[in-house]
Amino acid sequence: MTDSRIHAPTDSAIQRAAELLAGGELIGMPTETVYGLAANAWNERAVARIFEVKQRPPSNPLIVHLPTVERLMEVSGELTTTQQEQLGALQDLWPGPFTVVLPKSDRIPSIVSAGRATVAVRIPRHPVALRLLEACRFPLAAPSANPSKYVSPTTAYHVAQSLPQGVPMILDGGECQYGLESTIVNLCETPARLLRPGSITAETIASRLNMSVDELCRASSETSATLIAPGMMREHYAPRTPLRFIDELDEALLPQRIGRLAFHPLQPNEVSKYAHVELLSQSGSLDDVATQLFAALRRLDEQNFDMIVVDRCEPTHLGRAVMDRLQRARAASNSKTPPSP
Numbered sequence: 001m002t003d004s005r006i007h008a009p010t011d012s013a014i015q016r017a018a019e020l021l022a023g024g025e026l027i028g029m030p031t032e033t034v035y036g037l038a039a040n041a042w043n044e045r046a047v048a049r050i051f052e053v054k055q056r057p058p059s060n061p062l063i064v065h066l067p068t069v070e071r072l073m074e075v076s077g078e079l080t081t082t083q084q085e086q087l088g089a090l091q092d093l094w095p096g097p098f099t100v101v102l103p104k105s106d107r108i109p110s111i112v113s114a115g116r117a118t119v120a121v122r123i124p125r126h127p128v129a130l131r132l133l134e135a136c137r138f139p140l141a142a143p144s145a146n147p148s149k150y151v152s153p154t155t156a157y158h159v160a161q162s163l164p165q166g167v168p169m170i171l172d173g174g175e176c177q178y179g180l181e182s183t184i185v186n187l188c189e190t191p192a193r194l195l196r197p198g199s200i201t202a203e204t205i206a207s208r209l210n211m212s213v214d215e216l217c218r219a220s221s222e223t224s225a226t227l228i229a230p231g232m233m234r235e236h237y238a239p240r241t242p243l244r245f246i247d248e249l250d251e252a253l254l255p256q257r258i259g260r261l262a263f264h265p266l267q268p269n270e271v272s273k274y275a276h277v278e279l280l281s282q283s284g285s286l287d288d289v290a291t292q293l294f295a296a297l298r299r300l301d302e303q304n305f306d307m308i309v310v311d312r313c314e315p316t317h318l319g320r321a322v323m324d325r326l327q328r329a330r331a332a333s334n335s336k337t338p339p340s341p
């Protein structure tokens with residue numbers, strides 16, 4: 001299926017997207033993690049449209065994107081000596097799938113940060129995102145381009161499909177390389193804390209910051225009412241179809257139509273149990289699993305199966321991010337009616 005809002009990233013399309021953004025419109029922007037829904041971060045009304053189009057709760061702050069670290073002071077306020085040192089130890093992870101929470105500049109409207117004194121900043125690596133950011137004289141506020149709580153988009157078509165209104169143009173940057181949202185680290189807490197695991201692993205960040213992984217990944221004492229990263233709500237990234245882990249599968253349910261998300265090839269007698277199998281990796285590589293996960297979840301979700309059943313992996317390194325997204329999808333399924341045997 002095609003959608004006339006999707007455009008190849010030619011120079012003229014990038015220029016047109018930058019003009020639309022300057023005029024307060026929203027643009028579907030590819031990044032190496034997931035597609036974003038971008039607006040001029042200086043423009044309060046444009047940012048308000050992001051919240052409307054996504055039906056995002058106004059309490060959930062947005063990430064602001066820049067093309068280079070030299071422009072950091074456009075979005076961040078004054079950094080403490082410790083924050084400067086921490087940023088110094090981390091900033092070569094940019095451009096890349098990595099976001100830091102820093103003190104916010106007054107130039108960033110409060111709506112972007114949902115009233116907080118902090119701002120989340122990222123320099124993406126996708127060449128189309130960088131060309132678009134360079135073509136704009138302003139930073140871009142961009143959450144993932146999905147309706148609030150649904151699975152993030154990893155292709156231009158996913159954006160078109162799930163946001164039929166309010167997005168005049170979507171730049172097509174192909175399939176996202178990493179497929180999971182960026183790693184987020186909060187440098188406004190002491191010690192620093194991981195808010196969202198991603199492809200830049202907690203192990204990498206902890207070693208750069210000279211701290212233990214346990215300390216970096218410590219649980220937040222915040223409740224859902226005061227959440228520091230509301231996107232970290234337990235129920236998030238959820239397909240409509242109930243999702244369960246493979247070790248939770250009751251064999252009595254097998255006559256039902258079950259979609260299977262497999263991290264590695266299955267034996268033929270296993271395959272035959274399911275209505276459909278989405279194989280995420282031929283070799284069992286977690287990189288492949290992460291890249292393919294959301295697209296495969298969407299494909300299974302479209303087929304109205306009674307249930308989706310998925311593998312588990314070790315929750316360390318990249319597996320920490322994969323299990324994080326799956327556990328949230330699993331938690332959201334809890335509140336739906338499970339299929340009866």
Ligand code: TXA
Nearest residue numbers: 033036061062118119120143144181182228229230231
């Ligand atoms: O990979 C990504 O980060 C993608 C691409 C488009 O860059 N963006 C993305 O944005 O995933 P979003 O809005 O779906 O997730 C942003 C997360 C949310 O969990 C939000 O609560 C958190 O970042 N966040 C944003 N600003 C924050 C802040 N000032 N303090 C704490 N958390 C913040």
Ligand code: MG
Nearest residue numbers: 143144152231
């Ligand atoms: Mg999101």
